[in-house]
Amino acid sequence: MDTLSMSNCKLSIQGINKQYKNNKAIALDNVSVDVMEGEFLSILGPSGCGKTTLLRIIAGLLQPDSGKLLLDGKDITDAPPAKRSLGIVFQNYALFENMTVLENVTYAAYLKAKREKSATKEEITARAMELLRELGIADYAKKYPAALSGGQMQRVAIARTLILNPDIMLFDEPASALDVATRLQLRTVIKDIQAKFGTTMIYITHDQEEAFAMSDRIMVMETAKISQIGTPSEIVSAPANDYVKSFVVDNLQTKIDSLNRALGKSV
Numbered sequence: 001m002d003t004l005s006m007s008n009c010k011l012s013i014q015g016i017n018k019q020y021k022n023n024k025a026i027a028l029d030n031v032s033v034d035v036m037e038g039e040f041l042s043i044l045g046p047s048g049c050g051k052t053t054l055l056r057i058i059a060g061l062l063q064p065d066s067g068k069l070l071l072d073g074k075d076i077t078d079a080p081p082a083k084r085s086l087g088i089v090f091q092n093y094a095l096f097e098n099m100t101v102l103e104n105v106t107y108a109a110y111l112k113a114k115r116e117k118s119a120t121k122e123e124i125t126a127r128a129m130e131l132l133r134e135l136g137i138a139d140y141a142k143k144y145p146a147a148l149s150g151g152q153m154q155r156v157a158i159a160r161t162l163i164l165n166p167d168i169m170l171f172d173e174p175a176s177a178l179d180v181a182t183r184l185q186l187r188t189v190i191k192d193i194q195a196k197f198g199t200t201m202i203y204i205t206h207d208q209e210e211a212f213a214m215s216d217r218i219m220v221m222e223t224a225k226i227s228q229i230g231t232p233s234e235i236v237s238a239p240a241n242d243y244v245k246s247f248v249v250d251n252l253q254t255k256i257d258s259l260n261r262a263l264g265k266s267v
Contacts, residue, residue: 009073010200011035011058011168016067018053027053028064029224035168035202040194042203042211044248045221051204054221055170058202059088071167087166091173093153095145101156102128102141109163124163131159134196135189151182155189162193169193171203175210187214208252220244 013035018028027050035041043051056062058069060081069077076084095104105128113119119127132138135155137148145153154174161169171190175183191214194201205211211218212232220228220235220243228240236252239245 008037009034010037010039010071011202012068012070012073013054013058014068014070016054016057016064016069018050018057018062018064026224028057031067031224031226033219033226033229035200036216038194038198038200040191040201040203040214040216041219042205042215042217043219043221044205044208044211046206046247048223049221050224051221052172055088055172055202055204058168059086059170060084085165085167086170087161087164087168088170088172089154089157089161089174091176093145093150093157095153095156095160097145100142100144101132101137101148104145104156105131105159105163108160112164128159128163131162135159149182150178151186154178154186158189158193162197162199166199168200168202171201173204173206176206183210190214208248209255212252218248220248222247 011034013031013033016028016031017026019026031050031054033041043054045051053062057064060076060079060083064077067077068075071084071086096107099107102125106124109119109124109128110121113121113124129138129141132141135158137152137155137159140148140152140156145156148156157174174190175186178186187210190201190203193199203211203214215232217229217231218235219226220240222243228235228244230238235244236249239249
């Protein structure tokens with residue numbers, strides 16, 4: 001468990017283990033971390049290290065073999081996804097192609113409001129349009145996903161998640177399929193959302209520069225395990241082991257050196 005104060009812990013991940021039955025591979029080996037209220041935590045690691053498996057367990061899409069998940073102190077380990085108050089933004093957008101942007105954003109919110117008798121259809125529609133304006137895509141409300149760019153579709157996916165007022169937003173490499181300019185724009189959108197709503201965010205990425213640019217803390221994963229958890233400055237100044245130094249610090253420096261060369265600066 002990390003050493004931050006438990007007084008404002010939003011999500012406590014305790015001793016999570018997962019082994020895939022088909023090939024006996026260990027996906028997660030005793031993974032523990034406390035995610036703080038309002039924190040932006042990036043889970044950084046290469047493909048196959050277990051980061052997406054962990055995200056799916058947090059979301060309730062996959063069950064751990066052992067361990068616990070506590071949300072605001074309440075055990076949600078066995079709770080279905082709909083009972084977790086978590087929102088997930090996928091890499092592939094997962095939009096309904098036969099629905100307009102507005103319909104995509106309001107669909108799940110309508111169902112939730114009908115089930116809980118918590119809001120009218122008109123109130124939900126008004127809230128959806130407000131979110132679309134904040135995300136800069138209100139003009140696309142009546143368009144279908146096929147007419148949108150990748151960045152616009154990802155903003156729709158974010159609005160669809162935000163309208164449900166999740167306690168935590170989970171991002172599964174949302175920018176990996178986007179071009180560089182759109183990826184940078186999306187980063188700004190996500191950080192602006194965090195600043196405005198104070199939402200706790202867990203962000204999966206394999207990109208060192210992305211993790212360092214966005215995160216309050218970074219959880220560096222090797223195969224199935226956590227190698228280090230710390231702020232960007234802590235990781236750079238004191239990498240926990242050779243893996244962190246090689247995968248994170250050295251790779252980050254290589255990207256910086258490459259950028260400097262492209263700009264014609266000395267390195």
